[in-house]
Amino acid sequence: MKKYSVAVVGATGAVGAELLKGLDERDFPIKELRLLASERSQGKKIEWRGKEYEVSETNIDSFKDMDIALFAGGSASTVFAKEAVKSGCVVIDNSSAFRYDPEVPLIVPEVNPEDAAWHNGIIANPNCSTIQMVVALKPLHDAAVIKRVVVSTYQAVSGAGIDGIKELREQTTQITRQESYKEFKDNARDAADIIADSDLADSIRTQAGKVAQSSAADNIREQMAKVAASKSVRELREQLIKLTQSDIARDIKEGLEKFGKSEVVNEMKENLAHLAKTDKIKPSCFPYQIAFNLLPQIDIFLENGYTKEEMKMVWETQKMLHLPKLPITATCVRVPIYRSHSEALNIETDRKLSADEARRLLAAAPGIIVIDNPAEKEYPMPAMIADTDAVYIGRIREDISCKKGLTFWVVADQLRKGAATNAIQIAELLVAKDLVKIPQ
Ligand code: 2RA
Numbered sequence: 197m198k199k200y201s202v203a204v205v206g207a208t209g210a211v212g213a214e215l216l217k218g219l220d221e222r223d224f225p226i227k228e229l230r231l232l233a234s235e236r237s238q239g240k241k242i243e244w245r246g247k248e249y250e251v252s253e254t255n256i257d258s259f260k261d262m263d264i265a266l267f268a269g270g271s272a273s274t275v276f277a278k279e280a281v282k283s284g285c286v287v288i289d290n291s292s293a294f295r296y297d298p299e300v301p302l303i304v305p306e307v308n309p310e311d312a313a314w315h316n317g318i319i320a321n322p323n324c325s326t327i328q329m330v331v332a333l334k335p336l337h338d339a340a341v342i343k344r345v346v347v348s349t350y351q352a353v354s355g356a357g358i359d360g361i362k363e364l365r366e367q368t369t370q371i372t373r374q375e376s377y378k379e380f381k382d383n384a385r386d387a388a389d390i391i392a393d394s395d396l397a398d399s400i401r402t403q404a405g406k407v408a409q410s411s412a413a414d415n416i417r418e419q420m421a422k423v424a425a426s427k428s429v430r431e432l433r434e435q436l437i438k439l440t441q442s443d444i445a446r447d448i449k450e451g452l453e454k455f456g457k458s459e460v461v462n463e464m465k466e467n468l469a470h471l472a473k474t475d476k477i478k479p480s481c482f483p484y485q486i487a488f489n490l491l492p493q494i495d496i497f498l499e500n501g502y503t504k505e506e507m508k509m510v511w512e513t514q515k516m517l518h519l520p521k522l523p524i525t526a527t528c529v530r531v532p533i534y535r536s537h538s539e540a541l542n543i544e545t546d547r548k549l550s551a552d553e554a555r556r557l558l559a560a561a562p563g564i565i566v567i568d569n570p571a572e573k574e575y576p577m578p579a580m581i582a583d584t585d586a587v588y589i590g591r592i593r594e595d596i597s598c599k600k601g602l603t604f605w606v607v608a609d610q611l612r613k614g615a616a617t618n619a620i621q622i623a624e625l626l627v628a629k630d631l632v633k634i635p636q
Contacts (some may be wrong), residue, residue, distance in 0.1 A: 200229035200632060201261060202623075203285065205269030207231035208240055210357050211290055214616035215266050216244055222620055224629070232258050235271070259283035263632050266619050267291060281317035286632050288319050288619045295320040296511055305621040306563040307334045308516045312625050317634045319622055323504065324614025325349050325528060325537055326512040331587040331613075332541065335561035336554060337517060340545035343600075345524040347509060350531045350538040351494060352578065355610055359481040364532055367477055367487035378486065381449055482530060491530040503528060519584045536578035537610040541603065548600045551592050558589050558604075563613070568592050576607040584609055585617045 202219065206212045212233070221228065231242055232254040240251040251256065254272055259265055259280035266289045267273045269616055273291035280287050294300040301311035302320045305332045312319065317339060322330070329347060338548065353360035391397055407413055423429060432506075455461060477485040482492055495504035502510075506526040514520050531538075559566040567576045568590040574590030587608045595601025626632045 197225050199626075200227055200263040200455045200623075201228040201230070202625070203259060203262045203265040203280070204232040204268065205265060205272050206234075207242060207251055208233045208237040209268050209270070210354055210361070210611055211268040211615045212386070212613045215268060215619065216242065218561075218612065218616045218620045220245055222624070223615075224620060226624065227263075228261075230258065230262060232272075236280055251507060257283075258505040259285040264288065264581055264626070266623065277318055280356075281634060284634055286315070286317060286626060288321055288622050289473065290615055290619055292323065292508065293320075294318050295508075296515070302512060302515050303622050303625070304330050304516060304618060305625050306331050306561070308518070309625055311516075312622070312629060312631055315626075315631065315635075319626075321615065321619045322516065322624065323505070323508040323511045324355060324610035325351060325526075325539065327507050327614050328537060328587045328606050328610070329509060329539055329541065329607035329616050330513055330516050331561075331563050331590055331608075332558065332604070333513070333517065333543070334520055335338055335564070336543065336549060336602070338543065339553070339557050340547045340549045340600075342519075342522065342543050342545055344544040345513070345522065346542040347524070348401070348540045349494075349505075349509075349526065349528045350533075350540075351352075351528060352504075352533045352535045352537055352610060353486060353530065354535050355483075355494070355530075355614075356481055356539065360486075362533055363479065363481045364534065367479075367485060368532070370477065371487050373542045403440055438560075443596075444510045447547045457493050482485065486532050488532060490532075492527065494528040494530050502526070533578055535582045535609060535611065537614060538576075538578055538605055539606045541606055542595060542601060544595075544598060544601050546600070548594075549602055551594050551602070554602055554604070555592050558592070563587055566590065566592070578607055582609050583612065585612050587613055600625060 202224070204212055204215050207216065207226065219229075229244060231249045231250045231251045233240070235253045237251050238253040242249050242251060254276055255275065256279040257277070260283050262280070262283065262285045265277075265280045265285045267277060267287060267289040269290040269292075275291040277287045277293065295302050299316055300318050300320050301315050302322055302526055304322060304327050305310055308493045325519060334346065335341060354363045387395075417501045436556055477487075479485055482491055483493060494506075495508075497503055498507055500507075505528040509526040509528070510524045513524055514522050555566055555568060558564050563586055565588050567574055567588055570591075575590035581588050587606060589604055589606050591603070591605035593603050597601050
């Protein structure tokens with residue numbers, strides 16, 4: 197079997213790692229592997245199939261003698277994808293740089309493999325939230341033409357890369373620590389109140405009252421009065437008065453004032469202020485706190501009030517289904533889970549599809565696993581499907597608000613089927629159709 201030289205651009209990121217895993221797991225026919233990344237990751241070592249590879253900084257010469265370049269996403273695509281093509285290398289690009297270019301096919305192999313035939317060197321890999329949606333839409337659309345799509349997404353933080361995962365982990369730790377400290381303080385306060393109100397405290401108070409009224413206590417009081425009136429106590433008092441008026445006392449007072457204004461104290465004050473500030477959540481990857489929160493914003497807002505992520509779902513689905521006018525509306529939400537995107541989909545079709553027919557169509561379609569048994573509370577969830585390649589569908593039901601509507605739930609690992617796996621499947625498609633070449 198023919199083997200191919202493959203470059204992975206962005207090999208050190210979240211998608212890059214999945215690309216390497218996928219190339220191994222799917223046994224892609226590799227002659228030579230070249231790992232590329234930004235200057236920051238240059239020199240890093242990555243082990244693949246028992247061999248250590250050093251990551252090089254991407255430059256225009258990086259693609260010489262390479263057959264396929266898998267770009268994991270990010271700004272490298274804009275700078276280097278066309279250079280790679282000039283070197284004779286077919287690019288499969290996971291960024292959004294070329295997705296809407298009419299000269300560049302956008303492909304999900306289960307949906308529009310035929311579009312690979314007209315590539316000019318670059319093939320775009322769709323956005324993760326679109327991929328899992330179109331895989332679900334295609335078999336239904338083939339059976340009953342889709343007239344409208346309404347989708348709401350629940351997207352994991354790893355969609356924003358390794359920094360997104362780190363931010364959720366750190367904020368969750370910080371908030372749960374603050375909560376346990378608060379709980380500890382509340383519990384201690386409650387315990388003190390309980391003790392103060394208890395019989396034991398009452399009996400201690402009674403005993404103390406009795407002791408205070410006893411003859412032993414009277415004796416002690418008399419002894420203490422004698423001591424207070426004695427000559428030695430008078431002398432001690434006079435010494436103390438002299439000492440407070442002495443130079444030593446003045447020196448100590450001045451010393452304390454100076455210390456109060458000293459750098460040490462200033463530093464301590466600054467450190468305390470800093471500690472007080474680190475108690476607050478400081479978002480950097482996401483616009484607001486993501487732990488224990490939901491963010492109805494992924495990517496930037498556009499003029500029509502939708503976010504770019506929402507419009508990606510619209511533009512990309514229309515392009516891949518070859519339905520440029522298909523009405524689609526999306527609401528994309530970032531949720532505090534590490535991995536796998538979920539989507540609630542509602543579609544209208546030109547003829548009624550029963551839930552049973554839809555279930556059969558979806559179960560028979562490539563790349564889909566249906567898990568849909570409400571009686572046993574069986575439906576797909578992000579935590580149970582992470583690290584797998586299929587698109588999982590459940591909660592399939594007829595829409596009670598319209599005659600030809602269907603509602604269902606779609607979950608997929610967005611780093612695998614939503615990114616790396618789909619890119620490798622495109623490469624496999626090119627290999628199978630002998631399309632690993634730049635058309636002249
Ligand atoms: C996200 N869809 O989840 C993006 C990643 N491509 O942020």
